[in-house]
Amino acid sequence: DAMVIQNPRYQVTQFGKPVTLSCSQTLNHNVMYWYQQKSSQAPKLLFHYYDKDFNNEADTPDNFQSRRPNTSFCFLDIRSPGLGDAAMYLCATSSAGTDGTDTQYFGPGTRLTVL
Amino acid sequence: RKEVEQDPGPFNVPEGATVAFNCTYSNSASQSFFWYRQDCRKEPKLLMSVYSSGNEDGRFTAQLNRASQYISLLIRDSKLSDSATYLCVVKTRGTGGFKTIFGAGTRLFVKA
Numbered sequence: 001d002a003m004v005i006q007n008p009r010y011q012v013t014q015f016g017k018p019v020t021l022s023c024s025q026t027l028n029h030n031v032m033y034w035y036q037q038k039s040s041q042a043p044k045l046l047f048h049y050y051d052k053d054f055n056n057e058a059d060t061p062d063n064f065q066s067r068r069p070n071t072s073f074c075f076l077d078i079r080s081p082g083l084g085d086a087a088m089y090l091c092a093t094s095s096a097g098t099d100g101t102d103t104q105y106f107g108p109g110t111r112l113t114v115l
Numbered sequence: 116r117k118e119v120e121q122d123p124g125p126f127n128v129p130e131g132a133t134v135a136f137n138c139t140y141s142n143s144a145s146q147s148f149f150w151y152r153q154d155c156r157k158e159p160k161l162l163m164s165v166y167s168s169g170n171e172d173g174r175f176t177a178q179l180n181r182a183s184q185y186i187s188l189l190i191r192d193s194k195l196s197d198s199a200t201y202l203c204v205v206k207t208r209g210t211g212g213f214k215t216i217f218g219a220g221t222r223l224f225v226k227a
Contacts, residue, residue: 033215042119042202042217043159050212090158100147100206100213106158 003027004107006091012113013081021076021110023091032074033104034066035090043090049074050096078112086114116141119205121218128225132193136221138203139185147206147213148179148186152199153220159202162188193225 005024013019023032030051035043047056049068063085065077078085088109094102121138128134140148148165163170165177165186176189190197203218 031212035217040123040219042219044217045215048212055212088156096212100208101164103149103161103164104215106160109158 004091004093004105006089006107006110008110009108010111010113012115013078014115015083016080019078019081019112021078021089021091021112023074023076023107024072025093025105025107026072027093027095027105028071029093029095029105030071031094031096031102032068033092033094034064034074034076035092036085037088037090037109038086046076081112081114083114086112088112118142119203119216119218121201121203121221123219123221125222125224128193128223130193130195130225130227132225133189133191134193134223135190136188136201136203136223137185138187138205138218139183140203140205140216141184142205142207143181143184145184145205145207148177149204149206150175150177150186150188151202151204151217153202154199159217162201190223193223195225195227198223198225 033048034046037043046060068074091107092104094104096102150162151159152162153159169178174191178187200220202220206213
């Protein structure tokens with residue numbers, strides 16, 4: 001049974017055309033993350049929600065925004081995709097405590113192509 | 116210097132071989148360490164957490180050396196199915212919770 005679901009699995013958009021990627025989870029985890037992963041590179045954390053608290057990484061471009069309307073869902077909005085934004089976007093969740101030992105569970109990812 | 120560094124490989128080994136990967140991290144305050152496995156065009160999946168005392172899970176052994184700031188993964192009796200990219204993950208407490216940093220991964224090919 002899928003625990004972290006991402007839709008769509010593949011997304012094609014045009015240069016500059018806004019796009020929204022979605023993530024949902026059945027784990028009831030309090031933390032949700034968005035990563036960007038380019039070919040042969042490490043997943044790069046864009047931002048995460050700790051419950052409703054939004055935490056943006058310092059080097060995440062303003063072009064990337066996120067919304068978490070409830071515990072189960074989280075969205076990644078790319079306001080004006082550029083060619084350099086083509087990548088795999090991974091959503092992850094965890095049940096975070098205070099010691100940092102929580103495991104992150106990843107969704108299958110959305111592969112974004114920008115034309 | 117990158118915060119988390121791994122030898123990208125690839126490591127090409129025959130079935131049955133023992134192979135070891137290292138990962139170094141730059142922040143001495145880092146608290147939690149993990150190894151994830153990522154198959155081609157798939158999402159990362161947790162392989163094992165890394166504890167201070169070292170830990171073993173079947174053919175896999177993970178070690179942490181805080182003094183030298185590295186973690187290692189040893190795979191014994193390699194199987195064809197072990198072929199994947201192995202990602203080192205380091206978590207450091209910061210404002211807003213823990214910061215998670217992935218290494219770029221070490222690619223392993225196990226050949227018959």
